[in-house]
Amino acid sequence: MNKYLKKWGEKVVYQIFPRSFSDFDNDGNGDIKGIISKLDYLQDLGIDAIWLCPVYKTEFADAGYDVLDYKEIWKTFGTLDDFKLLVQESKKRNIEIIMDIVLNHTSNKHQWFLKAIESEKNKEYNYYIWTDKPGNEQSIFGGSAWEYVPSLKKYYFHLFAKEQVDLNWGSDFTINAMADVIDFWYKLGVKGFRLDAIQHVHKEINENGQFTHSFGSQMVNYLQKFLNKIYEDKQDIFLIGEASGIQPNTVVQYGKGEQKIADNFYNFSLWYIGWGRETGRNGYDANWSIKQFANQGAIEYQNNEEIENHMISNFLSSHDTSRAISRWGDEKLYWNESAKSLALYQFSLKGIQTILYGEEIGLKNPIFLNREEFKDVDALNSYRIFVDEKKIYSEQEMTRFHNINGRDHARVPMVWNKTINYGFNKGTQPWIKMSGDYLNSSVQEQENDKESILHFYKKLIKTRKKYKNLLIEGKSKLEILENEIIKITRYDDQNTIISLINLTKHEKEILNFSYHKIIMSTYTDGKEFKGTLRPYESFMFLVK
Numbered sequence: 001m002n003k004y005l006k007k008w009g010e011k012v013v014y015q016i017f018p019r020s021f022s023d024f025d026n027d028g029n030g031d032i033k034g035i036i037s038k039l040d041y042l043q044d045l046g047i048d049a050i051w052l053c054p055v056y057k058t059e060f061a062d063a064g065y066d067v068l069d070y071k072e073i074w075k076t077f078g079t080l081d082d083f084k085l086l087v088q089e090s091k092k093r094n095i096e097i098i099m100d101i102v103l104n105h106t107s108n109k110h111q112w113f114l115k116a117i118e119s120e121k122n123k124e125y126n127y128y129i130w131t132d133k134p135g136n137e138q139s140i141f142g143g144s145a146w147e148y149v150p151s152l153k154k155y156y157f158h159l160f161a162k163e164q165v166d167l168n169w170g171s172d173f174t175i176n177a178m179a180d181v182i183d184f185w186y187k188l189g190v191k192g193f194r195l196d197a198i199q200h201v202h203k204e205i206n207e208n209g210q211f212t213h214s215f216g217s218q219m220v221n222y223l224q225k226f227l228n229k230i231y232e233d234k235q236d237i238f239l240i241g242e243a244s245g246i247q248p249n250t251v252v253q254y255g256k257g258e259q260k261i262a263d264n265f266y267n268f269s270l271w272y273i274g275w276g277r278e279t280g281r282n283g284y285d286a287n288w289s290i291k292q293f294a295n296q297g298a299i300e301y302q303n304n305e306e307i308e309n310h311m312i313s314n315f316l317s318s319h320d321t322s323r324a325i326s327r328w329g330d331e332k333l334y335w336n337e338s339a340k341s342l343a344l345y346q347f348s349l350k351g352i353q354t355i356l357y358g359e360e361i362g363l364k365n366p367i368f369l370n371r372e373e374f375k376d377v378d379a380l381n382s383y384r385i386f387v388d389e390k391k392i393y394s395e396q397e398m399t400r401f402h403n404i405n406g407r408d409h410a411r412v413p414m415v416w417n418k419t420i421n422y423g424f425n426k427g428t429q430p431w432i433k434m435s436g437d438y439l440n441s442s443v444q445e446q447e448n449d450k451e452s453i454l455h456f457y458k459k460l461i462k463t464r465k466k467y468k469n470l471l472i473e474g475k476s477k478l479e480i481l482e483n484e485i486i487k488i489t490r491y492d493d494q495n496t497i498i499s500l501i502n503l504t505k506h507e508k509e510i511l512n513f514s515y516h517k518i519i520m521s522t523y524t525d526g527k528e529f530k531g532t533l534r535p536y537e538s539f540m541f542l543v544k
């Protein structure tokens, strides 16, 4: 295998939502200088790369995924010089930067779109998708996917918010322009790229007359043209495809061989667990089960030998979900142990590991009191559509739904210490509400507590490197035992590591299990394993 891919496969990636990480200039918004000031912390944590959510010039209609200029830093976040310093300082600490490339759409204030709506004769008109007669195609964020432009008497297509106009990837211009964006950041030292929403680049009406917005028939063709352009002069880059809906077999299809469109894909197997049926990502099914958690997809990702370690990125939460601990862990009595069990689950899996900022200290969902406290366009749209227009849910119901699965939970300020605004800044009101009751979970407190979640993460990352031949390069087998214990086996010809994960509040018996040594455990009282797992007690064992 390509050595370069192998090297990337070893990485632990830390996801930063820049507006909420650290606010250096104390204006209420996180910034690049703030990130630089935390690089020592990240180095000590042991991570190898930072995935930066978009930092480009934006109106922040969809948290920066509405880009006005792909080669400029949003003023609120700093300058291009700050960015260059971030790359430089990160390199010193062996940390790579991964840029988030929003290639399916631009902002409706992007120069190209402003030119496009001036006249159909402008070349920019062809960069977008138009119709005279809109069908009833729906946007992922709710409502019609078509928006009227009076100056042209036409409608443009937007799969996400109306401020995010879909690009026409059938045009070589789009492909070249996006390859040029990659080139720009590459020349500044960026080697990793997250390709946002790539499954959507080709929208079409299929043979059955149905509209499809994902994995369209030309997707591979468009993206391969893009890749070929990039590879002309850059072989040492790593491309992570963000394509929800991808499955283990399609990861093989699109991750190597003739139809390759990226080096790695997010493993979305946890994505829908606990989502309510009617309201999508904001709803919640309290009866989610371990079977759903370690679902068929999750099992296949591990057990399919065609999927090599570097080909998938595992994550518990992202800026598009709420906090893992609040969805599948215990926020109270077993907060510490359940956060550790979730982490142990993730780090036992084959694949690159991605940690959302704050996950390493067990940050949980804050409580949003009402609609006004939410910032996410997806949340606000669902109030408008399901509460105001369709009257399917009451205001209180919608608030409760979003308090479980809304995206804003993963976008609130980091909790650094116990000083004002938890050390996020020097006291200016942050742009979004702060984390709530934080259960002594600040970075500073956890630094000083050997039993903390933070220390557990540090040890996990070290363990991943120490047992690299098994935890990174080893084969993987994921099973659910009869009593809901998740068993993950990592092995090579000589050695075996087995993790037993208890993600329940109940004691579980494990019969006939022998091991050589405990490598990690989620309880800290040092008790040996004698056949019973206590609530949220999980182990990683070396087995002879």
Ligand code: TEU
Residues within 6 Å of the ligand: 062, 065, 102, 140, 160, 196, 197, 242, 243, 244, 319, 320
């Ligand atoms: O997310 C992509 C996304 O939301 C879709 O893939 C969606 O999950 C799927 O179609 C559900 O049916 C990315 C970003 O991560 C997100 O924050 C942005 O809002 C979105 O793209 C638009 O740029």
